[in-house]
Amino acid sequence: xxxxxxxxxxxxxxLSPRQAKYLxxxxxYAQKRSDRKLDRTLESIGFSHLDFVRVFxxxxxxxxxxxxxxxxxxxxxxxxxxxxxxxxxALDIFHRHRIMVEVYDLGxxxxxxQPRQPELDSEVHFTALGAQFVATCRPPRPQVAE
Amino acid sequence: MSDDTEMMKAGIEAxxxxxxxxxxxxISSLFGPAAREAGLMLQDHIKVYRKEGQFRLYIRTMEKxxxxxxxxxxxxxxxxxxxxxNASVEEDxxxxxxxxxxxxxxxxxxxxxxxxxxxxxxxxxxxxxx
Numbered sequence: 001x002x003x004x005x006x007x008x009x010x011x012x013x014x015l016s017p018r019q020a021k022y023l024x025x026x027x028x029y030a031q032k033r034s035d036r037k038l039d040r041t042l043e044s045i046g047f048s049h050l051d052f053v054r055v056f057x058x059x060x061x062x063x064x065x066x067x068x069x070x071x072x073x074x075x076x077x078x079x080x081x082x083x084x085x086x087x088x089x090a091l092d093i094f095h096r097h098r099i100m101v102e103v104y105d106l107g108x109x110x111x112x113x114q115p116r117q118p119e120l121d122s123e124v125h126f127t128a129l130g131a132q133f134v135a136t137c138r139p140p141r142p143q144v145a146e
Numbered sequence: 147m148s149d150d151t152e153m154m155k156a157g158i159e160a161x162x163x164x165x166x167x168x169x170x171x172x173i174s175s176l177f178g179p180a181a182r183e184a185g186l187m188l189q190d191h192i193k194v195y196r197k198e199g200q201f202r203l204y205i206r207t208m209e210k211x212x213x214x215x216x217x218x219x220x221x222x223x224x225x226x227x228x229x230x231x232n233a234s235v236e237e238d239x240x241x242x243x244x245x246x247x248x249x250x251x252x253x254x255x256x257x258x259x260x261x262x263x264x265x266x267x268x269x270x271x272x273x274x275x276x
Binding site: 003004005006008009012013015017020021136137138139140141142143 | 210211213214215216224225228229232238240241244245247248250251252254256257
């Protein structure tokens with residue numbers, strides 16, 4: 001079931017068509033991965049930087065499509081810079097509305113590596129609000145007997 | 147240089163130097179005494195545009211609810227008005243569709259009280275048992 005509440009209107013009005021398309025694709029990507037792992041919810045699926053790049057390319061939004069990490073030379077390309085800027089703005093907007101949140105891995109072993117500073121791995125996850133928002137902006141589906 | 151050319155030059159300079167002149171002044175200059183009618187005409191165009199947007203929203207919402215086979219329920223005005231307002235000025239087809247889905251979900255009786263059907267069923271059983 002989709003609960004519809006006023007804040008969802010505020011989110012939708014602030015998204016551009018490309019951002020909405022991107023968000024939708026990220027949701028599908030998380031959904032597919034959570035379906036494969038039966039014990040995991042959509043909100044527990046984490047996105048790495050590469051996941052964001054891949055999804056952006058797969059749905060045809062990227063000016064420079066790729067499914068791999070950018071090389072040093074590629075980072076200097078103008079189209080790569082434009083893609084990166086657009087993805088970052090989209091993510092900022094998703095964070096602003098708490099559609100997605102960044103989660104840091106603060107496992108103890110991260111702090112045992114010396115003399116380097118601890119590296120914090122982070123993943124981005126959908127929030128319950130984010131998942132609800134995307135689902136509510138899709139056509140209603142027949143209710144399944146629970 | 148003739149007098150006419152001098153006058154034209156002065157006119158152009160006057161217009162370009164007042165770059166901050168509000169749009170209202172421009173409309174007054176362009177339309178003269180008909181400026182008020184021009185403003186109303188523009189207002190009418192916006193109204194028509196928004197009406198068309200609203201019509202598209204209703205049609206799409208209706209289609210979605212029809213496909214679901216449900217009778218729409220009343221949507222709280224606090225939710226309904228901003229959906230109509232925003233959807234009516236949305237130019238992108240895909241986003242228009244999302245507004246329609248949002249409205250269709252709000253009008254879907256299955257989402258009436260935010261309580262899943264399973265809980266309602268359980269509540270019925272408990273009530274009957276009691």
